[in-house]
Amino acid sequence: MLRLFPLALAALLSTPAWAAKAPPPTTADVLAASQPEEWRAPDPAHTLLLELDAERRVLIELAPRFAPKVVANILTLTAQGFFDGLPIVRVQDNYVVQWGDPASGTPEARPLGQAKSTLEPEFAIPKRQAAPFTRLPDADTYAREVGVVDSLPVAGDGRSRWLAHCYGMVGVGRGDAADSGSGAELYVVTGHSPRHLDRNVVLVGRVLDGVQHLSSLPRGDGAMGFFTRAEQRIPIQRIRRLADVPEAERPALELLRSDSDSFRRLIEARRHRRESWFLHPTGRLELCNLPLPVRARSTP
């Protein structure tokens, strides 16, 4: 009773055009009404297929717009087979899963070949380069503005924008030096969004599918979730660029474009949950609670 009043008020204050007549749609309504042209396939030239084994495949779309040099370096490493057979070295609960060369920094380290070992960090890009930007209307703890670009969560301060550490985002491990992240060591966020890492680490993409194969791995027993014994590490069979995977073996997925009308409707559907289960819709939406829809691609 009392708790319903401020809700109604909140809904009125932020009334989208269509809400005057009918209640806002649910997520399912929005997706069902979306048009085929509002979806796109991941770019095969900038998407990685990580295989723990034939069944456990993880699809990662890279974000060259936000980190062109590191993404290029990762693609160089991938083309050289650098990652094939390297293991997951760290599984920290409510934080990250990380892979790389356990011998890094020793004489036994795997050579980086044509790839660079240090890179000027790409922590943020000018605002105008991060567009179209579909802005979320509610306050964010960490940034002046938050929204979505290329189906990726983004934060900004009015001058620049950067990728945000939401669940499933992929970042570049580094040492204390800002330029020490080459892309040879990568991690995936598998817990509550550690947004305090934003602009401290270069984010390079997002897991589109299969994140559960990483997030459900046994946790590392050492400090910060590193495995203390080599045999505990989880080998990665290989990582390939999707363009180098035979077409028949590629996961056939597509993403809802974040500059589409359906995506904007999705934001409102998540701010004002109308599913019957919700007693107290918040009228708010935090960046990392916005789903970025991925679905099986309909056959052309």
Add this chain to the structure above:
Amino acid sequence: MLRLFPLALAALLSTPAWAAKAPPPTTADVLAASQPEEWRAPDPAHTLLLELDAERRVLIELAPRFAPKVVANILTLTAQGFFDGLPIVRVQDNYVVQWGDPASGTPEARPLGQAKSTLEPEFAIPKRQAAPFTRLPDADTYAREVGVVDSLPVAGDGRSRWLAHCYGMVGVGRGDAADSGSGAELYVVTGHSPRHLDRNVVLVGRVLDGVQHLSSLPRGDGAMGFFTRAEQRIPIQRIRRLADVPEAERPALELLRSDSDSFRRLIEARRHRRESWFLHPTGRLELCNLPLPVRARSTP
């Protein structure tokens, strides 16, 4: 959050290094300088020990201040052995792990005995009953104010306060009806904080230790992470009140009191990260990114 911090050298340190004019302390500094009286043991009468088996033990402190009736009902169910042998029925990636009676609502359902099957929902309590409240200074997407009470994450609107859906929080599954959550079906948050569930579900406590035994379970293959076949479910050996566990078998842990000076210093240490790795400290802290320290109890 929910990380076990190594035993501090508290007793050996008299004046913390930062107390003069040095930069703000790190988390490690704060914990090392904390005093023994700033820590407390969990209340054995309101703490549950969930055992998947002898090795995989999960410790849950209940929150009778926020949900006295549901907590009492859960303790009644526990005393009757209601949960013993029931399984985990749902593991949804980046969301929740949930357990209960798969036969609930059928003639084969396990009887609730002395416990109630419906309960007036305890979604929030008056502000004055949620004190002392250690407030966080930064903006929150979902609530006017956020902070910590009894080492639990709390949000508020100026009149009332409620527990917040951070990683490791324990909530009461329910159907569409507000009073349908009896406590016979419980879940733990194991992903990015679903704060839109705040005040839609009664939260009843927090996992103090062992959350990784839940968060790393294989994901359910059905809708919303439910297992589609009975044999996929993960049996819970038993749930006991800590007071009913022989003292020698109890996990010996203690929590940093959230109304202590060290806790307030911890908030500042997390807002302004001074560890050498951080290049760009945010100066902000979101509620669910604040660790709520738990450590092995020092012997008296």
